[in-house]
Amino acid sequence: MCGCQQQDNASSSATVPAKTSITALIWAPDWPEEMLQIAAEFSKRNPDIRVNVQFMIGNSVEENIKPRIASGNLPDLVSVNPNAYAAELADQGILADVGATSAWNNMLAPLKADWTSRQSRRFGISGGVATTLIYYNKDMFAKAGIKELPANFHEFLMVCEQLKLAAFTPIMWNGGFPNMLGNGPFSFGFANNVVAREPAWKQKIGDGTLDLNTPQVADIFVRILLMAQRGFVQEAFMATDYDEGIRLFKEGKVAMAFHGSWAAGLLLHGNPFEVGVFIPPWNAPGKRVVPVIGSETGFAVGETPNKAAAMRFLEFITGEGFSIIQRKRQNIPQFKQVAGTLVSDQKIVDYTNLVSRYPVTASPYYSVLPSNSIERLHRLMQDVLIRKITPRQAARLLDESVKNEAKMHYK
Structure with missing residues (x-):
């Protein structure tokens, strides 16, 4: 699951209105500074898009998402888990299908089933193995x-x-x-x-x-x-x-x-x-x-008026911005190929390779x-x-x- 090479990730071709502001609701208990750095770097390279980063609190992703759904205040980009709840949101048309992104195409094949709903909607990108x-x-x-x-x-x-x-x-x-x-x-x-x-x-x-x-x-x-x-x-x-x-x-x-x-x-x-x-x-x-x-908590895009801008931000997080997260976390990348220098601790690489070969997981x-x-x-x-x-x-x-x-x- 862990073969990694360098690659230039393709950018989304979707167009967005000038001076678009998007909201990203993120689960990042151990890397909030890195998320803010990614957002700042993205906005510097994409001056037409401003990213308002908000961090989840409490004990679960779901308890942060549910009040937003209930109040009709869906973020443009949001952290989600690869579970039945997020899949149901996709099948209800609340989360967008990310299957056309380069991030989805680059994600490790064994993880894709975790992020595919009953109606075959591809509702998110894993945050790692x-x-x-x-x-x-x-x-x-x-x-x-x-x-x-x-x-x-x-x-x-x-x-x-x-x-x-x-x-x-x-x-x-x-x-x-x-x-x-x-x-x-x-x-x-x-x-x-x-x-x-x-x-x-x-x-x-x-x-x-x-x-x-x-x-x-x-x-x-x-x-x-x-x-x-x-x-x-x-x-x-x-x-x-x-x-x-x-x-x-x-x-x-x-x-x-x-x-x-x-x-x-x-x-x-x-x-x-x-x-x-x-x-x-x-x-x-x-x-x-x-x-x-399995799959770590990942990222999804909401079916909002700012979907095109959020897709561009998703591509940046999982492409050029990925090395910013990886330098801090040093976990196992969720991609076949990564941009920039890969930083993963060898102990974690060896451990993950070992347990992934077990007959029952x-x-x-x-x-x-x-x-x-x-x-x-x-x-x-x-x-x-x-x-x-x-x-x-x-x-x-x-x-x-x-x-x-x-x-x-x-x-």
Whole structure:
């Protein structure tokens, strides 16, 4: 999935009125400065178009988009996830088809299915190849006497115990930013407890026949809680947001971070210690791990009067402006060819190549669950962590949410 060469991306030939102002609503928790730089550079080269960049807040892309849709205030360019909600917006004519762009033609073929709706509308461009993994502090592991990386969840708990006995906090938990709990332990729990057992899981989520009220799904929440119960996470973990979690790892206050490939540039560099990576061993002993890999949150264009200008901006983000993002993030590009010098950390390249060859893989949770169930899951994980509900109750409530969404929207 990761072959990359240099290319001059073709510009959109669409014309726009003079002095057009477009709105871009962007999900960029770890690269806001780069997005502003891209917008400024685009406007410098395209003086007829001004870009008003607005940043999403909260825990999900969807909770930012829904109020805009409801109020008829659709942005001209917007961050979206490759899921049923965004696909439905495309089929309703709210998001434009980007299939004629050079960005779509250049996107890696395995990602295109994620961005194609039921009615074959191509509704977005991926922001990268997304995978979640565990970053670890090699110095702490060595001082704790850990000589081998864990190969299953039982061994992972033993490693955490060994780190704790050596007076290290084993892992960072984003209790205040449940998006990362979803991307990390929930996605890997779903991969190894559900996807590994049910090959037709994606279809069954869509038609509402996948049973999530099971001990296996409850176990996903059990493991999220277990890390806190055993004292393997930092103090005040329920207040830890996205930026604070990264800072804790970089300052050597936790030994591991369960994070995404999109944060490789931040987590792997500028540290006073060497960082390694490994596949989160959320598998049972004797079972092969099911890794998580798919499309990262990407970009879509709204069906607005400024669509032509927004298409030009999309082409710039994914073309000449792409290197600005990539220098900061150093994740895996979503394109067959890229303009400028490619900057990707070799550890992430090797990791992504490795997990992409696994016979069974799962998708990130934001492309698996219906949009309302994503928001429901965030609350359920937090409620389990504060012991307001049990893992078994969380599984039942998630099952009800997913089935209700299928009944309401996707049948």
